[in-house]
Amino acid sequence: MCIQHINSLYEAVVHMKIDRLIGILSVLLQQKKITAPELADKFEVSKRTINTDIENLCKAGIPIQTAQGYGGGIQIMDGYRMDRTLLTSKDMQMIMAGLRSLDSVSGSNYYGQLMEKLKHGSSHFIGGKDSILIDLSSWYKNAMAPKISLIQEAIESRKLITFDYYSQSGNSIRKIEPYYLIFKWSSWYVWGWCHNREAFRLFKLNRLDGLKKSKDGFVLREVPIPNLSIEKIFPGKIHVKAIFALEMKWRLVEEFGSHCFEEIEDEKLLFCADYTDKDNLISWLLTFGDKVVLLEPIEVKEEIKEMLIGMQKNHDR
Numbered sequence: 063m064c065i066q067h068i069n070s071l072y073e074a075v076v077h078m079k080i081d082r083l084i085g086i087l088s089v090l091l092q093q094k095k096i097t098a099p100e101l102a103d104k105f106e107v108s109k110r111t112i113n114t115d116i117e118n119l120c121k122a123g124i125p126i127q128t129a130q131g132y133g134g135g136i137q138i139m140d141g142y143r144m145d146r147t148l149l150t151s152k153d154m155q156m157i158m159a160g161l162r163s164l165d166s167v168s169g170s171n172y173y174g175q176l177m178e179k180l181k182h183g184s185s186h187f188i189g190g191k192d193s194i195l196i197d198l199s200s201w202y203k204n205a206m207a208p209k210i211s212l213i214q215e216a217i218e219s220r221k222l223i224t225f226d227y228y229s230q231s232g233n234s235i236r237k238i239e240p241y242y243l244i245f246k247w248s249s250w251y252v253w254g255w256c257h258n259r260e261a262f263r264l265f266k267l268n269r270l271d272g273l274k275k276s277k278d279g280f281v282l283r284e285v286p287i288p289n290l291s292i293e294k295i296f297p298g299k300i301h302v303k304a305i306f307a308l309e310m311k312w313r314l315v316e317e318f319g320s321h322c323f324e325e326i327e328d329e330k331l332l333f334c335a336d337y338t339d340k341d342n343l344i345s346w347l348l349t350f351g352d353k354v355v356l357l358e359p360i361e362v363k364e365e366i367k368e369m370l371i372g373m374q375k376n377h378d379r
Contacts, residue, residue: 082107086115090126095135206250209267212275213252216240222276223254228269230341234258236265239280246290253288255280264288299336300343300359306331307353344369 082105089096089104101112116136120126125139216223217240224237238254245251249266256263262285306314308329314322323331337343344366347354356363 083115083119086112087119087124090119090124090136090138093137095137097135101136206267209270209273210243210250212273213240213243213267216275217243219275220279220282222257222278222280223252223273224276225265225270225273227265228271236270237276238263238265239283241283241285242288244288244290255283262286262288299338300340300362302333302335302337302343302356303358304333304347305355305357306333306350310350310353313350340365 085105086101089101098109098112098116102109105112116126116128126136127139128134128136213223215221220239222237223240224235227234227236235258237257238252239257240252240254242253243250244253244264249268251264251266252270253262253264255261305326306323308325308331311323311331314331314333318333318335322335323333326332337346340362343362347356347366356366
C-alpha cells in the first residue's frame with residue numbers, strides 16, 4: 063500500500079470506527095469475494111453502513127470492485143492483490159499480543175472483540191500457537207480495572223476526574239483533566255492537568271481512591287509528552303554500597319542485573335548501584351534480614367540502626 067493510500071485512508075476514517083475499517087480491509091485483502099450482507103453480519107452493522115464503508119475505501123484509493131446478482135459480491139482487484147501482505151505474520155502476532163495484554167487489565171471484553179474482528183479472513187496470518195503472552199494486570203486487578211475503564215471514558219469524553227490521592231507529602235483531593243493512561247514498570251499512571259497545582263502531573267493509580275468522572279468537560283490543552291524517566295518518577299539518586307551473603311545473588315540478579323555486584327572474599331557480594339528513594343531503599347534492605355550489611359550512605363545506615371532499636375523495643379513489650 064503506497065503512502066498516498068495510507069494518508070487518504072486516514073482522512074476517510076476520521077468519522078468512522080477504525081477497528082471496523084481495518085477489519086473490512088483485512089477481509090478484502092485475504093478473501094477472493096464477499097457480499098455486503100456477509101460483511102454486515104461479521105461486523106454487526108447494517109448493509110447500508112457497509113456500503114458507506116466500501117465507498118470511503120474506494121475514495122481512499124483502494125481498488126474495490128462490486129458486482130450485483132448471482133455470484134456477485136465485493137472484492138479487491140486482482141492486480142492489487144499483490145500488496146495483500148499489508149501486515150506480515152509477525153506483525154499480526156505482535157498486534158494480537160498487544161491487544162491481549164490490554165484485555166488483561168480491561169474491565170470489558172472490548173479488545174477481545176477487536177481481536178476477533180482482525181482475525182476475520184486472516185487465519186493464515188495468525189495460525190499456530192501464540193508465541194508471546196503478556197499479562198499487564200496487577201495483583202489488584204479487581205480494583206484497577208474499573209479505574210482504567212473510567213479514566214479511558216473520561217479521556218474520550220473530555221470530562222474532568224476527581225479523586226483522593228495519597229502521597230508521602232500527605233493526602234489531598236485532586237481534580238484533573240486526564241490526557242494519557244500510562245503503564246510503566248509494572249504500575250499504571252494517569253497524566254493530566256491538575257487544577258490544584260495548575261500544572262501537568264503524573265498520578266499513580268494504586269495511590270488514588272474515590273475516583274469519579276465529573277459532568278464538567280474541559281477544553282484540550284497543548285499537552286507535553288510526560289517524562290517517564292526513572293529520575294522523574296523516582297527522584298533523588300542515592301549511591302548505595304552494601305555487602306550481601308552469596309545466597310542472595312539470585313535476588314540481586316533479578317532486581318538489578320548481573321553487573322551490580324562483584325564476588326569478594328568469604329563468599330560475599332559487594333553490591334554497588336544507584337537507588338531512587340530513601341524510604342524504598344530502607345524497606346528493600348530490611349527484606350534481606352541479616353543477609354546484608356549496608357556500607358553507604360552512612361546516614362541511611364544510621365537511620366536503619368535507629369529503626370531496628372525502635373522495633374526491638376516494640377517487640378520487647
